[in-house]
Amino acid sequence: MSIRRTFTLITLIAVALAFSCIGLQxxxxxxxxxxxxxxxxxxxxxxxxxxxxPLKATPVDTRVYYLESEVPGPTLFxxxxxxxxxxxxxxxxxxxxxxxVATAGRIIVVPYANPSGASYPDTLHPQIGFYTITTxxxxxxxxxxxxxxxxxxxxxxxxxxxxxxxxxxFDGNEARNLDRAHPGKADGTLTQQLAYAYxxxxxxxxxxxxxxxxxxxxxxxxxxxxxxxxKNLDYAVIAIVDLELQGIVMNVEHSDDQxxxxxxxxxxxxxxxxxxxxxxxxxxxxxxxxxxxxxNDPVNPLARRVATHLAAIDAVLAAxxxxxxxxxxxxxxxxYDDLIKFGLGEYLR
Amino acid sequence: MRNRTIVAIALALAxxxxxxxxxxxxxxxxxxALITSAGQSTDGLILRTILTDRAxxxxxxxxKLATPENLQGVRTLIVAVGLSSKGLGAAGVNQDQERERxxxxxxxxKANDVYVILVHIGGTARRxxxxxxxxxxxxxxxxxxxxxxxxxxxxxxxKLAEARGIPVTEVNDRTALGPILTELLAGN
Numbered sequence: 365m366s367i368r369r370t371f372t373l374i375t376l377i378a379v380a381l382a383f384s385c386i387g388l389q390x391x392x393x394x395x396x397x398x399x400x401x402x403x404x405x406x407x408x409x410x411x412x413x414x415x416x417x418p419l420k421a422t423p424v425d426t427r428v429y430y431l432e433s434e435v436p437g438p439t440l441f442x443x444x445x446x447x448x449x450x451x452x453x454x455x456x457x458x459x460x461x462x463x464x465v466a467t468a469g470r471i472i473v474v475p476y477a478n479p480s481g482a483s484y485p486d487t488l489h490p491q492i493g494f495y496t497i498t499t500x501x502x503x504x505x506x507x508x509x510x511x512x513x514x515x516x517x518x519x520x521x522x523x524x525x526x527x528x529x530x531x532x533x534f535d536g537n538e539a540r541n542l543d544r545a546h547p548g549k550a551d552g553t554l555t556q557q558l559a560y561a562y563x564x565x566x567x568x569x570x571x572x573x574x575x576x577x578x579x580x581x582x583x584x585x586x587x588x589x590x591x592x593x594x595k596n597l598d599y600a601v602i603a604i605v606d607l608e609l610q611g612i613v614m615n616v617e618h619s620d621d622q623x624x625x626x627x628x629x630x631x632x633x634x635x636x637x638x639x640x641x642x643x644x645x646x647x648x649x650x651x652x653x654x655x656x657x658x659x660n661d662p663v664n665p666l667a668r669r670v671a672t673h674l675a676a677i678d679a680v681l682a683a684x685x686x687x688x689x690x691x692x693x694x695x696x697x698x699x700y701d702d703l704i705k706f707g708l709g710e711y712l713r
Numbered sequence: 714m715r716n717r718t719i720v721a722i723a724l725a726l727a728x729x730x731x732x733x734x735x736x737x738x739x740x741x742x743x744x745x746a747l748i749t750s751a752g753q754s755t756d757g758l759i760l761r762t763i764l765t766d767r768a769x770x771x772x773x774x775x776x777k778l779a780t781p782e783n784l785q786g787v788r789t790l791i792v793a794v795g796l797s798s799k800g801l802g803a804a805g806v807n808q809d810q811e812r813e814r815x816x817x818x819x820x821x822x823k824a825n826d827v828y829v830i831l832v833h834i835g836g837t838a839r840r841x842x843x844x845x846x847x848x849x850x851x852x853x854x855x856x857x858x859x860x861x862x863x864x865x866x867x868x869x870x871x872k873l874a875e876a877r878g879i880p881v882t883e884v885n886d887r888t889a890l891g892p893i894l895t896e897l898l899a900g901n
Contacts, residue, residue: 585838594803601755605762608888615838616755621802686767 393423393517395479399504400458401713405431405465405696412474415568416550416561423480423517424558428565429461429473431694437469438572440681440692441637443562444474446542446576446627448481448509449488451495451658452644452669453577455506455708456677459670459697462713469692472569477576478542478558480517482509489648495659497666499709508648508658512540518554528552530624543576546630562627566635573684573692574637576627577673579646582653582664587645588614590676593632594621599687600640603679612675612700638684642676644669671703740828740856743900746789749779751815751847753804754795756835763891773898777804778814781821789828789898790818792851795839808843815847819854830894831855833870834887836863845869852877859894861887 402409410428413420444457457475464471476482485493485508492508515521518540525539526532528549538544540555548560566574580586592600600616607614619629619639632639645664647656659666674697685691698711748764750757757775765772773791776783784790792815801811822829831851833839852858852873858881860870865883874881884890 597755597803598758601758601762605759605888608886613886615836616759617797618755618799618803620799622798 393483394421395423395425396483396507398476398479398482399506400427400429400475401462401501402429403462403464403696403713405463405471405694406461407432412558412561412565415564416557419557419561422554423483423514424478424554426474426476426479429475431460431464431466431471431473433466433468433470433693435468435693437690438684438692439469439569440471441566441569441571441574442471442473442677443477443574443576443627445476445482445509446478447511447578448476448478448507449486449511449648450577450579450646451506451508452579452646452666452673453642455666455670455712456577456673459674459708459711460694463696463698463711464694465696467693467695468690469572471692471694472565472571477562478513478555480513480554480558481511481542482507483514483517484510486510486648489656491655492648492658497659497709497712499712501713504709504712512537513542513555513558515540527625528556532624534625541625543578543627544625546625546627547634563631563634566631566637571635571637573681574627574631574635574639575677575680576631576639576641578641578643579649579669580643581650582645582647583650584643584645586643588672589617589643590614590680591617591619591628591641591643593619593628593639595632596638596640599638599680599683602683602686603676606679606682607675610675610679610700612672614672614676640680642673644672665704667708668704670708671698671700674698674703675700740788740826741900742828742830742857742897743788744773744898745787746773746791746898747779747783747787748773748775748791748793749783749815749818750777750800751792751794751811751851752796752839752844753777753800753806753811754793754797754835754839754844755800756795756832756839757793759834759887760791760793760832760890763888764894778806779818780814781817784818784821784825784827787825787827789830790822791830791832791894792819792855793832793834794844794848794851795833795835796841796843796847797839812847812850815850819851823854828857829855830897831858831870831873832890832894833858833860833864834890836861837866840864840869848873855879857897858882859884859890861885861890 444453521536545559761775
């Protein structure tokens with residue numbers, strides 16, 4: 365091969381690589397991995413890229429855990445970590461992976477919805493960085509990440525982010541917010557492709573009930589809220605009444621029909637799943653709190669927030685059973701009272 | 714003597730008719746009842762769930778966009794007040810249309826001697842100028858007010874009740890309203 369031909373070949377390869385990266389707008393980084401210790405209920409583990417191959421070996425590919433029973437029943441989907449600083453959702457999903465055993469239907473769990481967001485510290489409180497929980501296995505450390513995809517993984521933000529397919533405009537940095545990207549775009553930005561993969565997962569796995577677990581500032585109207593797609597609002601209403609009878613006060617709200625891109629809105633509108641989003645109060649997201657204790661806050665400790673997520677999920681599923689006659693069933697998760705009494709570390713493996 | 718007897722009977726009849734008129738002018742709570750929203754928050758739906766007997770499935774019907782036609786045969790109208798822009802969007806109406814619907818419904822309730830109950834269970838999240846405007850509107854027609862404590866820190870609903878000369882009942886949480894309203898609708 366002549367030097368000229370070799371040069372041409374190298375140039376062509378470089379151009380091809382450049383184009384493939386531009387298509388996905390990513391760096392070559394692989395996904396960050398996190399401390400999740402699957403328990404006896406996990407029957408197999410996959411990747412999100414199984415639902416959208418271009419995500420393989422990108423910073424947003426993430427582990428998908430399957431907990432399958434041998435009894436027919438609905439498929440439940442639990443998503444934590446859409447925003448990597450909303451850690452009660454991540455810990456709730458982690459508890460499902462580590463402790464739950466499905467006894468009717470099956471459960472699909474993703475604890476870290478956007479590993480790119482968990483690859484760098486929260487921009488609001490970068491001093492937190494990581495948080496540690498003492499367990500019987502010793503201290504376990506988890507990332508307190510950011511709300512959005514790492515800018516190093518997606519390139520510069522546009523002046524305005526235009527949601528696909530509605531065309532509604534948001535601030536440019538929302539281009540990296542997974543919860544403004546649903547239902548996603550197969551050939552879009554990294555974050556849009558991430559949202560698209562979840563859209564495919566819900567359809568391909570025929571998910572019946574889907575939860576996206578979030579947190580909000582303690583003074584936010586959204587704190588202690590179940591938000592439901594209008595098509596499944598009745599179940600959420602029954603659930604919050606039942607929760608109140610258990611001494612857990614939550615509110616309920618419709619998805620906003622003027623605000624596209626959110627999971628509960630788009631999953632509910634574009635797939636067969638009943639779609640819910642749960643919010644608990646996180647001191648780390650509260651304006652005016654400069655040095656929050658996101659684990660041991662005296663009023664809103666992480667254990668209580670996780671207990672609220674688990675109780676709300678169970679109450680919504682109980683409402684589905686009351687109305688539809690069936691629900692996904694599981695054992696192994698702690699009760700609301702036990703989680704608060706003994707702490708999260710008692711139940712993490 | 715005979716004339717006196719006729720006069721006494723006539724007076725008694727007149728008194729009975731007058732009493733019947735007074736009774737007719739003062740609606741009493743009872744069933745059938747109907748729940749509607751004023752402002753399209755989820756509180757009407759929550760109230761229906763609270764008032765549902767889980768054992769029998771018996772409940773109070775909820776019509777989020779109730780019109781005067783829905784009042785046919787109804788003795789008690791329960792209005793769950795709380796403004797929600799998301800709820801308005803989900804119902805396909807704007808705030809002006811909602812205001813007009815609620816006003817028409819309340820006028821019809823008054824014309825048909827329907828007992829009107831104002832319920833506010835949304836706490837502080839359902840207070841503010843928009844929600845308070847609906848509360849004031851409904852209070853003008855209400856015979857009784859029920860409010861969850863968290864939404865009445867400033868005594869707003871006590872002032873509304875005082876201005877109308879009607880009772881107001883404050884409860885600690887939403888579910889506490891279940892047995893109270895059930896008793897009221899049973900005529901107890």
